Amino acid sequence: MDKLEIKAAFSVSDAGEITGLAWPFGSPDSVGDIIHKGAFAASAALPILFEHDPNRVIGNWESCAETDAGFEVKGRLFLDGVPRAREVHTSIKTGRINGLSIGFRAGETKARPGGGRDIHSLHVAEISIVANPSHPDARILTVKSKGNEMPNENTAPAPEYAELEKKVAAVADEVKTVAKLTERFDKLEAKFNRPAAANSNVPAADNDNDQRKAFRSYLRDGKDANALELKTLTVSNDAQGGYLAPAEVSTDFIRDLAEFSPMRSLATVRQTAAPSVIVPKRIGRTNALWKGELAPTTGSQPGFGQLEVPVKEIGTHTDISNWLAEDAPAAEAEVRMSLAEDFGQKEGLAFVSGDGVLSPRGFMTVTEVEFTLNGHATNLSADALISLMYAMPAAYRNRGSWTMNGTTLATIRKLKDGQGNYLWQPSYQAGQPETILGRPVVEMIDMPNVAADAFPIAFGDFATGYRIYDRLTGLSIFSNPYLLATEGLVRIHARHRVGGDVVQPKALRKLKMATS
Numbered sequence: 001m002d003k004l005e006i007k008a009a010f011s012v013s014d015a016g017e018i019t020g021l022a023w024p025f026g027s028p029d030s031v032g033d034i035i036h037k038g039a040f041a042a043s044a045a046l047p048i049l050f051e052h053d054p055n056r057v058i059g060n061w062e063s064c065a066e067t068d069a070g071f072e073v074k075g076r077l078f079l080d081g082v083p084r085a086r087e088v089h090t091s092i093k094t095g096r097i098n099g100l101s102i103g104f105r106a107g108e109t110k111a112r113p114g115g116g117r118d119i120h121s122l123h124v125a126e127i128s129i130v131a132n133p134s135h136p137d138a139r140i141l142t143v144k145s146k147g148n149e150m151p152n153e154n155t156a157p158a159p160e161y162a163e164l165e166k167k168v169a170a171v172a173d174e175v176k177t178v179a180k181l182t183e184r185f186d187k188l189e190a191k192f193n194r195p196a197a198a199n200s201n202v203p204a205a206d207n208d209n210d211q212r213k214a215f216r217s218y219l220r221d222g223k224d225a226n227a228l229e230l231k232t233l234t235v236s237n238d239a240q241g242g243y244l245a246p247a248e249v250s251t252d253f254i255r256d257l258a259e260f261s262p263m264r265s266l267a268t269v270r271q272t273a274a275p276s277v278i279v280p281k282r283i284g285r286t287n288a289l290w291k292g293e294l295a296p297t298t299g300s301q302p303g304f305g306q307l308e309v310p311v312k313e314i315g316t317h318t319d320i321s322n323w324l325a326e327d328a329p330a331a332e333a334e335v336r337m338s339l340a341e342d343f344g345q346k347e348g349l350a351f352v353s354g355d356g357v358l359s360p361r362g363f364m365t366v367t368e369v370e371f372t373l374n375g376h377a378t379n380l381s382a383d384a385l386i387s388l389m390y391a392m393p394a395a396y397r398n399r400g401s402w403t404m405n406g407t408t409l410a411t412i413r414k415l416k417d418g419q420g421n422y423l424w425q426p427s428y429q430a431g432q433p434e435t436i437l438g439r440p441v442v443e444m445i446d447m448p449n450v451a452a453d454a455f456p457i458a459f460g461d462f463a464t465g466y467r468i469y470d471r472l473t474g475l476s477i478f479s480n481p482y483l484l485a486t487e488g489l490v491r492i493h494a495r496h497r498v499g500g501d502v503v504q505p506k507a508l509r510k511l512k513m514a515t516s
Contacts, residue, residue, distance in 0.1 A: 017074065017075070018059070022064075022072070025068075029116075032114065032116020033116045034116065035071075035122065039107075039121050047059075048127065049103075049129075057078075058085035059077035088129055097129060099130045101130045102126075103124070103127070108121040260340060260345055260347075260348065261343075264347075266466070267466040268463050268467050272470070272471065272499075277499065279467065281305045281306055283304065285302050286302050310499055312359055312498060314497075317491055318335065318338045318339060318492050319489045322488050343494075349362075352364050352447060353365055361500065362500075363502050364447075364458065364510065369510060370505070371512045372391055377514060378451070378452060378513065380415060388459055388511050392459065400439050401461075402441045402459050403441075404441070404457045405447040407449050408449065408457060409424075409441065409443055424436050425438075452514065453513060458508060462508070466503065475494060
């Protein structure tokens with residue numbers, strides 16, 4: 001395959017005609033080559049490239065002819081459709097670029113004694129506009145702008161470049177699209193950079209917003225509240241047609257609930273939008289056996305079941321004075337705390353000893369939770385506590401917590417081991433719970449007292465063993481300002497849906513006050 005040789009400089013014009021001497025006769029180039037007159041006899045119309053790059057066609061050479069001076073060319077730059085052509089034209093007009101260069105395949109050549117070649121025939125592939133031509137005298141002679149166009153010049157693009165101009169036009173359209181997107185992004189950025197409101201545009205417990213204002217208005221006036229304000233609230237799906245508390249009020253309610261329902265600090269608490277939750281339950285396991293090199297394996301199949309945790313409903317009402325509803329800026333906080341205290345006490349009892357009929361099922365009523373005998377019907381045994389703790393699998397024991405009521409805890413504080421050390425140890429670090437045998441203690445007022453055949457103490461990994469599901473609808477409120485209007489009170493009805501049950505009985509264990 002013939003090698004393409006480059007012998008001059010390439011230049012382009014932004015808009016107009018261009019005339020130049022691509023190769024002067026009678027003098028060698030920088031490497032000693034001399035192209036003689038007659039070598040260009042077969043040349044035809046050629047593309048104008050920039051710096052010999054075939055991807056940068058900036059015009060068309062419309063005539064190429066030999067003269068006494070050399071190989072002269074005339075052409076036209078694609079100023080209307082090719083941005084690069086306009087840039088080159090500007091550079092030529094300012095003198096930054098003024099060289100021409102030819103790319104050719106040599107035909108008849110003869111070596112020169114002093115180096116280089118005498119070239120008598122060649123095939124020109126392209127002529128480029130360049131900054132540094134191979135031949136120092138290969139220069140652009142004239143560049144005509146649009147204002148100096150010749151009346152008889154052919155301004156139509158060469159047929160072989162029609163497709164190129166279409167592509168360039170498509171690129172221009174894409175650039176316009178990008179400009180529109182940039183304008184949109186600038187507007188969005190301006191919005192994001194606006195100063196935030198005092199509450200950072202997000203409702204919180206200590207700032208004001210439309211939902212909280214509407215909620216306070218509803219607590220005070222019921223359905224007689226301003227209709228525009230009521231539109232900001234979410235309608236509940238209960239038959240009474242109440243409203244859901246704003247999201248931040250419901251979140252604060254759940255947080256306050258944990259203060260009165262200690263089980264929430266131990267168990268895994270999740271949310272659901274369903275009336276019940278199906279929890280997969282494994283009731284068996286595989287049975288792997290050791291075997292020889294070529295012995296077949298023995299198959300085994302674990303058993304699986306499922307546990308349904310139904311979501312129950314708890315409801316109550318509280319009365320607040322008209323003065324409190326009208327004058328207190330945080331009336332909803334008072335209502336929330338009142339409901340959290342009431343609901344928390346009922347929940348706490350249900351999570352411990354609920355029967356699962358109307359309330360969640362408590363962990364103390366689940367028969368699958370195993371127990372350890374105390375060894376005495378009424379006197380707590382330190383040895384029994386140690387036995388209970390180490391009867392648990394290590395994975396659950398290492399994450400375990402003790403639960404009991406205050407009366408039982410007072411009794412345990414007096415117990416010592418065989419070396420005279422108290423089983424109970426206080427917390428020496430703020431925020432850390434007291435411990436029994438190195439594991440934390442959580443006081444639950446609803447745990448049974450020490451008595452014959454009672455289960456006053458439980459130990460285990462409650463996060464694994466017990467699951468609580470809160471209904472996503474949160475706290476539903478119905479306000480009745482008429483029932484107690486003569487007494488100056490507004491009655492607030494509230495309901496909340498929650499479910500709970502033991503999902504892994506092996507993670508929990510109880511102490512039974514008995515000998516057998």
